[in-house]
Amino acid sequence: MDIARVHTLVDNTHNTATGVDIDRTVLTNGLTECHQLASWVEAQRLAIVTALNQRPDSCPQNDVAKASRTSLRQGQKVNDRAAAAGAMPELGQALACGDINTGHLDTAAATLGKATPEQRLQLEQGSARWAIAAKNMSNGEFAKFTDRELRAVQTVEDESARFERQKRDCRLNMWTDPLTGMVCGRFRFDPETGARLLGKIGNTVEAMFHDRQPDTCPADPLERQHHLQALALIALVDGKGVSSGRAEVIVVIDYETLRNQVHDDTVVDVSGGVDLGAETIRRMACDADIIPVVLGTDGVVLDMGRRARLATADQRRALRVIYPTCFIPGCDTPFDKCTIHHLDPWDPHGTTDLTNLRPTCSRHHHKLHEGGWTIQHNGWHDTITQPDGTRTHTGPPRARAG
Numbered sequence: 001m002d003i004a005r006v007h008t009l010v011d012n013t014h015n016t017a018t019g020v021d022i023d024r025t026v027l028t029n030g031l032t033e034c035h036q037l038a039s040w041v042e043a044q045r046l047a048i049v050t051a052l053n054q055r056p057d058s059c060p061q062n063d064v065a066k067a068s069r070t071s072l073r074q075g076q077k078v079n080d081r082a083a084a085a086g087a088m089p090e091l092g093q094a095l096a097c098g099d100i101n102t103g104h105l106d107t108a109a110a111t112l113g114k115a116t117p118e119q120r121l122q123l124e125q126g127s128a129r130w131a132i133a134a135k136n137m138s139n140g141e142f143a144k145f146t147d148r149e150l151r152a153v154q155t156v157e158d159e160s161a162r163f164e165r166q167k168r169d170c171r172l173n174m175w176t177d178p179l180t181g182m183v184c185g186r187f188r189f190d191p192e193t194g195a196r197l198l199g200k201i202g203n204t205v206e207a208m209f210h211d212r213q214p215d216t217c218p219a220d221p222l223e224r225q226h227h228l229q230a231l232a233l234i235a236l237v238d239g240k241g242v243s244s245g246r247a248e249v250i251v252v253i254d255y256e257t258l259r260n261q262v263h264d265d266t267v268v269d270v271s272g273g274v275d276l277g278a279e280t281i282r283r284m285a286c287d288a289d290i291i292p293v294v295l296g297t298d299g300v301v302l303d304m305g306r307r308a309r310l311a312t313a314d315q316r317r318a319l320r321v322i323y324p325t326c327f328i329p330g331c332d333t334p335f336d337k338c339t340i341h342h343l344d345p346w347d348p349h350g351t352t353d354l355t356n357l358r359p360t361c362s363r364h365h366h367k368l369h370e371g372g373w374t375i376q377h378n379g380w381h382d383t384i385t386q387p388d389g390t391r392t393h394t395g396p397p398r399a400r401a402g
Contacts, residue, residue, distance in 0.1 A: 036098030043096035049082040077106065084109035087124050090131035100131070103139035111146040114275075115153070122153045138330070147275075154277065163280065166190035191275050202317060204232035221337045315354055316340065326361040328384070329394050333361035341365055343377050355379050 052060040060082070065075035084105050085092030091108055094100045108130060112120050126149060133145050167190050174185040189197065205228045214231070217224045319340065326333040338359035355377075360368065367373045372387035384392040 035101070039095050039098040039101060042102055043085070043092065045078070046082040046085050046092065046095075049079055050086050053079070053082070080109040080113070081105045084112060087112060087120075088127035088130055090127045091134060094131045094135060100134045101139070104134040104137075104142050107139060107143045107146055108134075111150050114150060119150070119153045123149060138332075140324070140332070151277070163190065163192070163277070192280055195276060200236060201229050201232045204235055205229060206316070208232065208235065222334075225336050315357065318354060319357055319359060323359045325359070326364055327358040327382070327394075328360070328364045329392060331361055331364060333363075335359050337361065339365050341368060343375050343382070358382075 049060050049064060052058040052063055061072055061075035061079045063075070064070070064078045065072050068074070068078075081102060085095065088108060091100065091105060095102070095105060112123060115123055130146070130149070134142050137145060170189050170193070172185065172187045174183060176182070177184050205225075208231070209228050213224070213228065217227055320335045324335055325331060326335075326338050338361050341358050341360040343356050343358060364373075368375065374385045376383045376385075381393075381395050384394065
């Protein structure tokens with residue numbers, strides 16, 4: 001983006017922000033221009049951080065924290081972002097042009113940070129491909145893309161060595177807050193242990209609080225979920241949690257990857273966002289420690305037909321992995337704040353099969369029932385039609401789950 005364009009954006013956004021009775025289209029265009037301007041400014045900051053990294057007398061993360069009055073952690077995040085922009089120049093250029101946002105670069109930085117030096121070199125060679133993907137993807141979609149890219153350059157030996165390092169790096173730290181008297185803690189577990197822990201807590205929350213939640217629950221949905229998870233952990237410690245012996249972890253994985261090896265179209269997604277490698281998933285599947293959504297599993301029926309009106313706990317857990325947010329494209333409302341919507345109404349002909357269910361936020365649920373929006377679907381593929389005739393064709397984030 002040249003400096004003349006920057007000046008134009010500054011003038012446009014200033015005029016839009018200070019105007020009176022401005023048309024909605026002008027306002028939304030103003031938001032787009034603000035984003036482009038902010039991206040350009042961030043690109044300049046990253047260039048300065050890169051220059052600071054080349055000086056022996058500089059500590060860039062400290063300099064960033066001081067200049068922006070933020071924490072050292074935030075300063076390190078900006079430093080990592082600058083490193084990613086330098087390692088993948090097409091991504092850095094896309095940010096400067098306003099085609100992507102900082103979240104895309106942060107995702108790239110996090111993915112590169114998981115790679116060995118040899119893997120990182122392979123990933124950096126895909127800079128142009130990553131930039132094209134980022135321009136056409138939300139932050140969440142791009143995170144899944146980069147995860148697939150990383151898996152493609154990993155070998156079984158890489159995964160095994162990484163797992164051993166993660167096992168050695170497990171930690172649990174607990175302390176008492178002197179002001180509140182509350183016992184606080186911080187833990188770090190390897191992905192396999194973490195996935196089991198999250199699964200047990202999730203199962204216990206579903207079993208204990210599906211029908212009735214305690215009066216102690218906060219009003220805020222996210223705080224409520226955190227409170228229920230804490231109560232579930234207490235129940236597990238007291239030996240009162242779910243102990244059915246069934247699998248605790250939902251994994252969406254395509255059949256080819258599960259049975260053979262990672263390939264170009266591999267789909268692997270674990271409940272809770274846990275990073276489990278394909279080899280680990282294959283081993284856990286043999287031991288019945290996971291529920292692979294793509295496979296038939298013991299004791300778990302995901303397609304309920306007309307036997308139930310409401311989604312079962314297992315269906316909700318599977319659906320949470322398939323759709324971490326509201327299923328409407330561009331909506332980032334978390335799954336736990338959504339209602340499970342029947343695409344084909346359960347009465348008189350709809351089913352409670354998994355492919356007929358979608359997590360829907362309150363706003364979009366209203367649009368589907370009272371706002372005139374309609375949906376046609378074929379399995380996991382949906383066509384959304386708005387009252388003005390606008391159509392959106394969308395597939396599931398994990399299309400192979402069905």
